[in-house]
Amino acid sequence: RSDVRIAANFVTHAPPGEFNEVFNDVRLLLNNDNLLREGAAHAFAQYNMDQFTPVKLDGSEESVLITEHGDLGQGRYFDPRKRVSFRFDHLRKEASDPQPYEGETALRSWRDACDEALSAYVKEHYPTGVCTVYGKTVDGQQTIIACVEGHQFQPKNFWNGRCRSEWKFTISQSSAQVVGVLKIQVHYYEDGNVQLVSHKEVEESIGVTNETLTAKEFVKIIENAENDYQTAISENYQTMSDTTFKALRRQLPVTRTKIDWNKILSYKIAASCFSNFSFMLVQWAITSFNTPSGFRHAGPSS
Amino acid sequence: VRVIVRVCACDCVRVIVCVPSLCEDLLSSVDQPLKIARDKVVGKDYLLCDYNRDGDSYRCSTEYRDLYFEGGVSSVYLWDLDHGFAGVILIKKAGDGSKKIKGCWDSIHVVEVQVRAGAPLPVQTGINNVNCFYLPNLGNMDMENKIRSTLNEIYFGKTKDIVNGLRSIESLPDNQKYRQLQRELSQVLTQRQIYID
Numbered sequence: 001r002s003d004v005r006i007a008a009n010f011v012t013h014a015p016p017g018e019f020n021e022v023f024n025d026v027r028l029l030l031n032n033d034n035l036l037r038e039g040a041a042h043a044f045a046q047y048n049m050d051q052f053t054p055v056k057l058d059g060s061e062e063s064v065l066i067t068e069h070g071d072l073g074q075g076r077y078f079d080p081r082k083r084v085s086f087r088f089d090h091l092r093k094e095a096s097d098p099q100p101y102e103g104e105t106a107l108r109s110w111r112d113a114c115d116e117a118l119s120a121y122v123k124e125h126y127p128t129g130v131c132t133v134y135g136k137t138v139d140g141q142q143t144i145i146a147c148v149e150g151h152q153f154q155p156k157n158f159w160n161g162r163c164r165s166e167w168k169f170t171i172s173q174s175s176a177q178v179v180g181v182l183k184i185q186v187h188y189y190e191d192g193n194v195q196l197v198s199h200k201e202v203e204e205s206i207g208v209t210n211e212t213l214t215a216k217e218f219v220k221i222i223e224n225a226e227n228d229y230q231t232a233i234s235e236n237y238q239t240m241s242d243t244t245f246k247a248l249r250r251q252l253p254v255t256r257t258k259i260d261w262n263k264i265l266s267y268k269i270a271a272s273c274f275s276n277f278s279f280m281l282v283q284w285a286i287t288s289f290n291t292p293s294g295f296r297h298a299g300p301s302s
Numbered sequence: 303v304r305v306i307v308r309v310c311a312c313d314c315v316r317v318i319v320c321v322p323s324l325c326e327d328l329l330s331s332v333d334q335p336l337k338i339a340r341d342k343v344v345g346k347d348y349l350l351c352d353y354n355r356d357g358d359s360y361r362c363s364t365e366y367r368d369l370y371f372e373g374g375v376s377s378v379y380l381w382d383l384d385h386g387f388a389g390v391i392l393i394k395k396a397g398d399g400s401k402k403i404k405g406c407w408d409s410i411h412v413v414e415v416q417v418r419a420g421a422p423l424p425v426q427t428g429i430n431n432v433n434c435f436y437l438p439n440l441g442n443m444d445m446e447n448k449i450r451s452t453l454n455e456i457y458f459g460k461t462k463d464i465v466n467g468l469r470s471i472e473s474l475p476d477n478q479k480y481r482q483l484q485r486e487l488s489q490v491l492t493q494r495q496i497y498i499d
Contacts, residue, residue: 029321124473127483150468157491161464184468186461194457196465227471237462241454 003030004039011043012050015187015195017153017160019047023091044090045075052149052164054130055095057086065132065147067166078103080134081115107135107142110171113211114144117219125226126150141170146222158190167222171208178204178221182229200229336394336408338375349377349392374407386416463490 007026014022030036049071054063057079064079066088072078078085078101085101088094115133122129129150136143151162167180180202188194202225208214337350374395380387393409467487474483
């Protein structure tokens with residue numbers, strides 16, 4: 001049914017921290033809880049996995065991320081650091097029923113080294129960051145997958161924001177490609193509605209030697225790329241303000257003074273008394289200050 | 303009917319598919335991006351909105367549009383009221399389409415002018431358009447400038463601050479610095495207030 005599909009689609013596109021609000025709105029629109037539950041259950045799970053939703057297991061100080069890489073099916077996910085699987089309720093966002101889960105033992109030392117190095121990095125750069133590192137065989141290749149998430153939800157101040165990054169490389173050969181995706185989404189809606197949605201793909205080569213050295217190099221690559229990305233976003237704001245936004249609507253006319261409406265009106269009145277030639281002269285005088293500018297994009301490519 | 307904050311223009315159609323009875327309410331309360339149509343007789347572009355589904359159109363205030371927008375399309379639709387007149391002034395300026403940038407500024411100004419009994423009548427001039435008398439009052443409305451400044455400084459500025467609160471380029475060596483950063487961020491964010499009349 002197209003309306004359930006649309007409802008599910010609205011939910012998967014909820015800004016970070018606003019899933020409940022969108023879900024409640026959509027629930028009112030559809031007015032059929034059973035249909036919503038059955039038809040959109042996959043959407044709730046998809047949303048939480050896309051968003052790298054953090055969850056704390058009972059009695060644990062640390063969080064683990066809900067991602068596609070930890071999906072065991074039947075609503076169960078695993079924590080590769082604690083070596084535990086658990087049931088996850090996608091609507092309540094709660095974990096339960098922990099069971100031991102060994103994961104791939106062959107990759108354990110590599111996974112642990114990368115997790116240790118990455119956790120230290122996340123503590124240094126993300127005030128509220130969480131990371132989860134997997135060691136898995138993917139398409140026959142032994143792969144390290146690192147996921148980082150940091151969010152701030154302040155609905156009382158009408159804003160929410162989240163950044164996520166996912167980094168992968170294979171350890172089967174002495175040289176590999178680190179592939180990364182960085183995402184930022186910010187929603188500010190006090191008396192208005194503004195969203196920043198940005199992503200960037202990164203690729204860098206890495207030498208695969210031993211666990212400790214490789215983990216260190218891996219995290220260095222991540223740190224440099226994420227710093228560059230954050231810097232570029234800040235710079236783009238300035239560029240956007242100086243050029244793009246101005247090209248849509250200037251703060252002041254090129255004459256640098258606000259329009260004098262009485263003058264324009266008197267030009268019109270005067271013009272109607274004189275010949276066409278005089279009127280054209282006045283028009284030309286007003287518009288001759290304009291110089292074609294269009295867009296001057298000088299920002300960094302991203 | 304509960305108002306849904308997050309409905310944006312392109313989602314309107316999808317909400318209407320779910321709840322057809324909301325159609326009229328939604329279309330009249332949610333602003334859609336302005337569409338451009340072409341008047342083949344005069345050879346000029348004009349703008350479509352809810353107000354001109356059956357009306358005449360005038361071209362007006364091109365000086366204003368060109369000085370602030372350096373191009374773009376504008377249309378004005380006026381209609382009589384019992385004691386005055388009302389109108390909508392539409393402006394649409396799109397980016398020059400250069401590859402890396404896409405943007406569009408849509409303005410919809412809705413205006414109502416009430417003429418009280420006993421007020422001096424506008425002087426009849428050689429121009430056959432009495433409404434030009436009101437032009438200086440209409441033109442001085444500074445809403446667009448306020449909104450543009452607000453967008454630039456507060457909305458864009460604030461989202462940038464939020465990004466920098468999610469991640470720090472500089473190291474946060476210990477808890478103390480993090481608490482400090484949090485405090486500073488809260489201060490900066492609460493200082494950025496919006497004043498819209």
